[in-house]
Amino acid sequence: KCKASHKGFVVYDKTLNTHSIQRLNLMSELRSAIETSQLSLYYQPKLDLETNQIVSVECLVRWIHPEHGFIGPDDFIPLAEQTGAIRDLTKWAIQTALSQHKSWTEQGNFFRVAINISALDLIDLSLPAYVAQQLSELSLDTTAITLEVTESAIMSEPDQAIRALDILKRMGIKLSIDDFGTGYSSMAQLKIMPVSELKIDKSFVLDLATNEDDATIVKSIADLAHNLDMTIVAEGVEDKDSLEKLKEYNVEQAQGYFIAKPMPADDFNEWYSNSNY
Numbered sequence: 001k002c003k004a005s006h007k008g009f010v011v012y013d014k015t016l017n018t019h020s021i022q023r024l025n026l027m028s029e030l031r032s033a034i035e036t037s038q039l040s041l042y043y044q045p046k047l048d049l050e051t052n053q054i055v056s057v058e059c060l061v062r063w064i065h066p067e068h069g070f071i072g073p074d075d076f077i078p079l080a081e082q083t084g085a086i087r088d089l090t091k092w093a094i095q096t097a098l099s100q101h102k103s104w105t106e107q108g109n110f111f112r113v114a115i116n117i118s119a120l121d122l123i124d125l126s127l128p129a130y131v132a133q134q135l136s137e138l139s140l141d142t143t144a145i146t147l148e149v150t151e152s153a154i155m156s157e158p159d160q161a162i163r164a165l166d167i168l169k170r171m172g173i174k175l176s177i178d179d180f181g182t183g184y185s186s187m188a189q190l191k192i193m194p195v196s197e198l199k200i201d202k203s204f205v206l207d208l209a210t211n212e213d214d215a216t217i218v219k220s221i222a223d224l225a226h227n228l229d230m231t232i233v234a235e236g237v238e239d240k241d242s243l244e245k246l247k248e249y250n251v252e253q254a255q256g257y258f259i260a261k262p263m264p265a266d267d268f269n270e271w272y273s274n275s276n277y
């Protein structure tokens with residue numbers, strides 16, 4: 001990478017350059033990371049605000065790199081999307097999450113697993129069949145899984161995305177629009193979107209208890225969703241006052257550090273058995 005200086009010279013920026021090299025290395029390592037199990041899923045519970053029960057668990061990927069250590073998804077999901085490795089990563093996540101769901105079920109706990117998918121997964125024509133095959137291999141039905149797609153992923157190619165979501169919906173898969181409120185979908189698009197759940201972006205939820213504008217936005221999104229027969233999940237719930245506000249607005253589910261952080265499966269199980277849920 002280089003920058004043009006005001007005199008017309010080209011100045012190489014060492015920082016940027018180092019960054020690009022690191023990115024390149026990570027890109028080529030990501031595929032083998034999937035095969036050599038350097039990736040792992042962390043699990044974060046979603047609380048049903050009416051029953052006060054954990055009803056679902058979001059699955060969030062982490063990369064434990066042999067040299068660089070812990071790498072968060074915001075640092076490698078964009079790379080995986082650029083290289084196309086996201087397709088294999090998503091399939092790995094679906095398989096891993098469903099077998100975790102199965103083992104929870106065998107312990108007597110029904111936690112629907114929510115998996116994040118990217119725009120590229122939506123145009124991957126093999127995805128619906130892959131989900132169906134994994135469910136049938138584990139003798140599970142579609143109530144085991146939710147797929148979360150960000151509003152901006154849908155809006156990058158809305159017509160194509162809606163067609164792909166339609167196929168998944170007709171299979172009986174529950175679909176959720178993630179980061180809702182940040183992706184500029186129109187009312188007309190929202191009306192025809194084949195999804196049953198909206199996840200309000202955490203930027204509107206983090207300061208819900210103290211910021212009047214955020215409270216207005218969250219209440220409006222909740223009313224809108226309910227009028228369209230959709231349910232609402234609020235992410236980024238960090239305090240009790242926010243949780244109470246969400247109950248007031250009839251928001252169905254809450255997720256956030258106030259309830260629990262994303263955790264490896266063993267920690268999740270320990271947290272759950274010590275919790276009041």
Ligand code: C2E
Pocket residue numbers: 044059060061072073074077090093116117118178179202235236237238255256257258262
């Ligand atoms: P997301 O799907 O919106 O996930 C929510 C993010 O908010 C997670 O970050 C989670 O750890 C964080 N979070 C949860 N509760 C709180 C809270 O109370 N306060 C705050 N400040 N943050 C909270 P994480 O795990 O770093 O994931 C970041 C993003 O990476 C995810 O955003 C998702 O878009 C993407 N991602 C993660 N795993 C996958 C995956 O398997 N596939 C794909 N395609 N994307 C993934």
Ligand code: CA
Pocket residue numbers: 058116148178
């Ligand atoms: Ca998500």
Ligand code: CA
Pocket residue numbers: 178179199201202235
């Ligand atoms: Ca989100």
Ligand code: CA
Pocket residue numbers: 179
């Ligand atoms: Ca996000």
